[in-house]
Amino acid sequence: MAEGQRTNKKLIPQASAGMEQFKWETARELGIQVPQGGYMGDLPSRINGAIGGNMVKKMIAAYEQSLAQGQQPPTPQVTNQNPTP
Template sequence: MNNSRSSNQLLVPQATAALDQMKYEVAQELGIAIPQDGYYGNMATKDTGSIGGSITRRLVQIAQQSLAGRQ
């Protein structure tokens, strides 16, 4: 489950599990270990930024492919 204290709210709450899975996949691809206890305070900002940036790029790519498929 998502232990985030972020004030961001998902537009599609059912996407939480998929986004969490993507976070772990991206971290593994980058060779970054995500803490099992869900506390990110000991992680380097560079690492968390890399994960977030990669997720954003992947989501933009998915959206572009979706839009291209509609045309």
Template sequence: MSYQKLVPEAKEGLNKFKMEVANELGVHFTDYNGNLSSKQCGSVGGEMVKRIVNQYENNLK
């Protein structure tokens, strides 16, 4: 099965967002993240989702 990216331009923006959140949380992402715990990586992803949902909910108002 082959997947097609719906918005290829979004990758760069999401990577920038990920790095901003990681820096705020004190998680130091690099090209190799094998030295990071699942908790550290998960905290970044969870915070990203939280912020995206909050922004979406605020836009509904």
């Protein structure tokens, strides 16, 4: 997808760089060969979906681990970014 067509908004914009790095790490762990330059738009949606799905699994596992250790993980304040008129 072209850069100007993205509609997803981060709940915490400061996390963009970390999420991007997390995506590449997850792809490497899955053995997905990321092309030079990092463009992944020509990969099949099945592969990109596998990356996203594994990212979610890892985030849920980290959240569960923090709960198991008795820590209260931070929860972001979600606001409606596209209010209807």
